[in-house]
Amino acid sequence: xxxxxxxxxxxxxxxxxxxxxxxxxxxxxCGYCIEYCPREVLQFSRKFNKKGYHPPEVKEEECLNCHYxxxxxxxxxxxxxxxxxxxx
Amino acid sequence: xxxxxxxxxxxxxxxxxxMDRIPHIxxxxxxxxxxxxxxxxAIKQSGIPYNQFAMVSGIGCSGxxxxxxxxxxxxxxxxxxIPFATGIKMARPDLKVIVFSGDGDLCAIGGNHLIHxxxxxxxxxxxxxxxxxxxxxxxxxxATTPFKAKSSTTTLGxxxxxxxxxxxxYAAGAxxxxxxxxxxxxxxxxxxxxxxxxxxFSFIEVLSPCPVNFGxxxxxxxxxxxxxxxxxxxxxNGAHPSELDVDFNKGVILGTFVNVDRPTCDEVYRKMxxxxxEPKEQRKTG
Amino acid sequence: xxxxxLTGEHFINGDEACAEGAIAAGCKFFGGYxxxxxxxxxxxxxxxxxxxxxTFIQMEDEIAAMTSILGAAWTGVKxxxxxxxxGFSLMMETVGLAVVTETPCVVVNVQxxxxxxxxxxxxxxxxxxxxxxxxxxxxxxxxxxxxxxQEMFDLTITAFNLSETYRTPVxxxxxxxxxxxxxxxxxxxxxxxxxxxxxxxxxRKDRFLPYKPGPNGVAPxxxxxxxxxxxxxxxxxxxxxxxxxxxxxQKEMMARLLGKIRNNxxxxxLTEEHRLEDADIVVVxxxxxxxxxxxxxxxxxxxxxxxxLLRLITVWPFPxxxxxxxxxxxxxxxxxxxxxxxxxxxxxxxxxxxxxxLAGHPGGAIIPPEDVLKxxxxxLA
Numbered sequence: 001x002x003x004x005x006x007x008x009x010x011x012x013x014x015x016x017x018x019x020x021x022x023x024x025x026x027x028x029x030c031g032y033c034i035e036y037c038p039r040e041v042l043q044f045s046r047k048f049n050k051k052g053y054h055p056p057e058v059k060e061e062e063c064l065n066c067h068y069x070x071x072x073x074x075x076x077x078x079x080x081x082x083x084x085x086x087x088x
Numbered sequence: 089x090x091x092x093x094x095x096x097x098x099x100x101x102x103x104x105x106x107m108d109r110i111p112h113i114x115x116x117x118x119x120x121x122x123x124x125x126x127x128x129x130a131i132k133q134s135g136i137p138y139n140q141f142a143m144v145s146g147i148g149c150s151g152x153x154x155x156x157x158x159x160x161x162x163x164x165x166x167x168x169x170i171p172f173a174t175g176i177k178m179a180r181p182d183l184k185v186i187v188f189s190g191d192g193d194l195c196a197i198g199g200n201h202l203i204h205x206x207x208x209x210x211x212x213x214x215x216x217x218x219x220x221x222x223x224x225x226x227x228x229x230x231a232t233t234p235f236k237a238k239s240s241t242t243t244l245g246x247x248x249x250x251x252x253x254x255x256x257x258y259a260a261g262a263x264x265x266x267x268x269x270x271x272x273x274x275x276x277x278x279x280x281x282x283x284x285x286x287x288x289f290s291f292i293e294v295l296s297p298c299p300v301n302f303g304x305x306x307x308x309x310x311x312x313x314x315x316x317x318x319x320x321x322x323x324x325n326g327a328h329p330s331e332l333d334v335d336f337n338k339g340v341i342l343g344t345f346v347n348v349d350r351p352t353c354d355e356v357y358r359k360m361x362x363x364x365x366e367p368k369e370q371r372k373t374g
Numbered sequence: 375x376x377x378x379x380l381t382g383e384h385f386i387n388g389d390e391a392c393a394e395g396a397i398a399a400g401c402k403f404f405g406g407y408x409x410x411x412x413x414x415x416x417x418x419x420x421x422x423x424x425x426x427x428x429t430f431i432q433m434e435d436e437i438a439a440m441t442s443i444l445g446a447a448w449t450g451v452k453x454x455x456x457x458x459x460x461g462f463s464l465m466m467e468t469v470g471l472a473v474v475t476e477t478p479c480v481v482v483n484v485q486x487x488x489x490x491x492x493x494x495x496x497x498x499x500x501x502x503x504x505x506x507x508x509x510x511x512x513x514x515x516x517x518x519x520x521x522x523x524q525e526m527f528d529l530t531i532t533a534f535n536l537s538e539t540y541r542t543p544v545x546x547x548x549x550x551x552x553x554x555x556x557x558x559x560x561x562x563x564x565x566x567x568x569x570x571x572x573x574x575x576x577x578r579k580d581r582f583l584p585y586k587p588g589p590n591g592v593a594p595x596x597x598x599x600x601x602x603x604x605x606x607x608x609x610x611x612x613x614x615x616x617x618x619x620x621x622x623x624q625k626e627m628m629a630r631l632l633g634k635i636r637n638n639x640x641x642x643x644l645t646e647e648h649r650l651e652d653a654d655i656v657v658v659x660x661x662x663x664x665x666x667x668x669x670x671x672x673x674x675x676x677x678x679x680x681x682x683l684l685r686l687i688t689v690w691p692f693p694x695x696x697x698x699x700x701x702x703x704x705x706x707x708x709x710x711x712x713x714x715x716x717x718x719x720x721x722x723x724x725x726x727x728x729x730x731x732l733a734g735h736p737g738g739a740i741i742p743p744e745d746v747l748k749x750x751x752x753x754l755a
Contacts, residue, residue: 021095028116035311036271053116055094071129071273074114074121076099106605109616139599144445155605155617160598162448163607163617164441165471171405171438175445175453176598178429179403183449183598204434357431361424 018065018080020058026077029053033069033078042069104128104138106158113152117303117310119270119296120150123217126273127188128157130280141184144173146193149224149298150217153188167198170205173212181211181354184284191218191293195251196231206260206289211352213283213290216253219298220334227301234334238305253293255329258346263288265346267332269295269317272342279344287352295334378426379564388526388552389414389456391559392482393422395530396454398567401480402428403453405442407435407461410494411550412484415456436461440468440481447477448606450597452534452571456482458550459501460491462508469543470509471608473631476541476585476593478572480533483545484553487712487737497550498737499661500713505545506690512628514635516642517545517690519660523557529687535570536642540634541592547689549712551662551740575602585627586613591634635691644687645696649675653682655750656700657733658721659710660686663741667710670746679750689717697724706753708733710746729753 007013020041027049034042034056045057056078063080070079099105105128114120131141138159145154147166154161164172173185187194194202194216205212221239222228229239229246232253236245254265264283268276276294283290297303297313308316320336325343332341351359379398386394392415396404404423406416420430429446433439436457443453457465462483472479485501487493501508505517516536520529529546537544575582575594584604585593593613596602609617610624635642649671650656659667664685674681684700686693697707697720707725709718710733718732731753733746 021097021099023099024094026111028111030117030310032122032311032314035314051111068273070100071125071277072122072271073125074118075112076101076105076110076121076125079099081097106616138603139601142448142598155607158603160448160603161605162445163605163609164444165467165608168437168441168468168471171433171441172445174431174433174438175403175405175442175447176449177445178431178442179446179451179453180449180598200434201438204438353431357429361430362427 016065017083018063019083020063020069020078020080022055022057023077024049024055025051026075027053027055028075029055030074032072032074036072037069038066039064101125101128101132104132104158106156109156112156114149115300117297117299118149119219120153120217122270122273123150123215123276123294123296124153124156124188126270126276127186127215127280130277130284133277134281134284136184136284140182141186142176143186143188144169144176145187146189146198148190148193148222149219150188150190151193167193168201169193170198170201170212170214174205174210177210177212178354178357181358185212187212187214189216191216191220191232191253192222192230195253195256199231203256203260206257206262206291208353209261209263209289209350211287211289211354213280214292215280216291216293217296218253218293219296219302221298221302223298223301227298227305232334239302240305250334252329252333254291254332254345257291258329261289262291262346263348263350264290265329266344267293267295267342269321269342271314271317275342288350295340379567380561381563382561384559384561385556386523386559387414387554387556388520388523388548389484389554390418391523391526392456392530392546392548393418394559394561395527396480396534397422397426398527398561398564399531399534400452400569400571401454401534402426402451403443403446404428404430405433405439405446405453405455406430407433407439407457409436409458409461411486411553412456412458412482414553415482415484436464437468440465443479444468444472444475444477447479448598452478452538454480454482456484458484458486459488462501462504466504466508470511470513472543473509473513473515474608475606476595477543478537478541478595479543480530480537481543481545483547485547485549493738495550496738497662497740498712499547499549499663500716500737502547502689502711502713502716505547512632514632515545515690516540516542516635516688517547518644518687519547519689520552521661521664521685522552523555523559526552527559527561531567531569532644535568538570538572539590539592540638540642541572541595542635547661549662574600579603583613584615585611585630587630587634591630591637639691642688642691643693645693646685646687648683648685650682650684650700652680654680654705655708655753656704656706657681657683657708657710657746658686658697658717659683660689660717663710663712666741666743667746670710670743673743674747674750677747679754681750686717692720694720694724697721698726701725701728704728706731708746708749708753710741712737712741
């Protein structure tokens with residue numbers, strides 16, 4: 001994410017990070033998670049699942065673990081878990 | 089973990105879902121699954137043991153909800169989820185009884201039960217998934233289908249005026265009335281949680297897309313519907329129920345409209361008809 | 375604990391006796407809707423239920439009344455409703471739900487003359503076939519027909535016991551005449567009243583199959599909150615209770631639903647025989663009409679006609695074996711009923727070549743014994 005002005009305490013603020021988990025075979029390809037991810041970390045993958053849908057895939061490791069995809073997904077096919085604190 | 093492939097970690101709601109019945113029957117782009125997820129999330133977050141809940145559904149797409157939740161759950165006849173829930177509640181008032189069903193089920197064939205449960209302030213939670221049509225039977229006109237909208241039985245447009253459901257529930261005496269869309273998943277989850285925590289008749293209308301049987305006839309893909317939910321809705325808590333018609337051209341009002349306390353049916357019944365219980369308490373304290 | 379059974383001798387009408395029978399049977403929930411001539415059942419039980427820790431609720435219509443008793447039944451309590459013809463019609467869809475979900479409950483039909491609004495304050499027995507076939511689809515049902523206020527008490531208890539044993543709705547097919555007739559009703563001591571409660575499951579909750587039948591063809595029934603996480607549906611379902619849309623599952627489910635009644639006929643079918651031993655002609659009757667039939671038998675005997683009575687206490691399932699065996703040795707059957715030939719058809723089905731006659735009535739009054747005697751004389755002439 002780009003800022004036009006960087007907050008002074010940006011180095012001290014701890015940002016929650018999440019890891020997106022996708023259960024591809026459950027996906028019915030509605031695209032809700034992709035369209036409404038506030039950080040736009042998801043996109044349609046090129047592969048097909050067994051049902052013939054394109055499940056989402058993670059394009060950016062910018063997930064903030066907000067769980068919105070988890071709440072919106074009608075298929076119990078996506079969720080996020082708090083990531084271990086990044087090394088860097 | 090770029091290009092993450094399928095995970096081995098279980099979904100956090102799997103303890104509440106009959107996983108042996110997944111995938112569910114809801115179409116791609118149907119919002120019922122989203123409403124269901126919000127509902128399950130609220131149940132989980134309530135911290136109340138699952139065996140203190142019962143879910144009752146009627147017939148229709150959202151009526152299948154009861155079949156997927158891994159608690160005691162009842163898939164009844166068309167329109168009769170509320171009287172079934174009433175029987176459960178009056179016989180076991182300690183249970184949290186959730187009715188999860190659709191607009192056709194609850195407000196057309198079951199409309200009489202809806203208003204009477206509201207009148208009695210029956211202590212149940214009614215989650216009404218409103219997709220503006222009869223989805224399971226192929227998209228016929230419903231009591232909620234917007235004026236002029238097309239359906240398989242109104243091919244030139246709906247000549248009738250739809251219900252304003254929050255107004256109906258309010259007028260009948262519901263003590264908690266809210267409306268959200270499935271896209272407002274957090275507000276919806278909060279609303280269900282509020283309803284679980286309170287006592288009294290709670291009616292939560294949730295607008296939800298039916299891309300296959302409503303959208304197809306009204307030139308609306310599911311993401312178009314969600315865009316309307318995003319852009320043409322106004323959150324206005326406390327709005328008067330009379331201003332809540334579903335008209336996306338002027339903007340659909342969402343929020344919590346009624347949240348008042350009134351003794352519930354089971355409370356009043358026991359106080360009036362089981363007098364033996366009261367003096368016992370008084371004797372202890374006095 | 376003080377017993378709530380009103381032990382003693384009472385002079386009460388059939389509807390009130392029915393309510394007392396329900397209390398004695400352990401009923402704890404009644405969902406009702408007023409209708410003549412069944413209203414007194416609701417009125418009486420609305421007073422009595424709170425005294426025994428039970429709940430009465432008057433619902434918005436008979437559909438809701440019937441549905442509410444199913445919800446209550448799944449909390450583990452015994453539940454019932456009472457109605458008459460028009461309400462019985464409205465309840466029919468939910469009766470099917472009770473059958474397929476194997477939910478025990480008792481439904482009282484204090485019959486009045488129909489069709490439609492008919493004669494609300496006058497009796498009939500014209501809902502007998504509706505009791506058997508009123509809900510859509512194939513099923514077996516249990517229906518009992520009380521002939522007196524005493525039997526309104528006794529058979530209400532029997533109805534609860536059968537419904538709990540076989541996890542099925544049981545009908546009490548009364549009529550306006552028995553319902554509104556006041557007679558002596560003897561209520562025994564509570565400890566002498568045999569009551570049955572549904573078997574509850576034990577054992578592992580995660581592997582429990584709510585529709586896997588036990589030895590008598592009936593599965594134990596958990597209550598909400600027991601932790602078995604049952605799913606109950608009106609769709610065709612397997613032993614787990616899950617909907618399965620297949621012919622095989624339909625076959626298995628139907629075999630289970632029909633079998634638990636058909637394989638236990640000896641336990642379910644109750645009849646009373648009066649002077650059948652040497653009878654040439656058998657009167658088949660039930661409910662209030664059996665009283666007519668009884669008088670007719672006595673009068674016939676005085677006239678030298680060898681008449682006997684087979685009184686159906688259980689009307690459904692129909693005692694077909696009884697009719698078959700009688701048909702081998704008697705000269706004719708006369709069915710006495712306040713309708714234009716419903717149970718008469720059943721008798722006909724099993725009577726073979728033995729002639730059958732109807733002493734019927736279109737409704738609104740009882741059948742005079744002379745009608746029966748007239749038919750008997752003609753039959754034997």
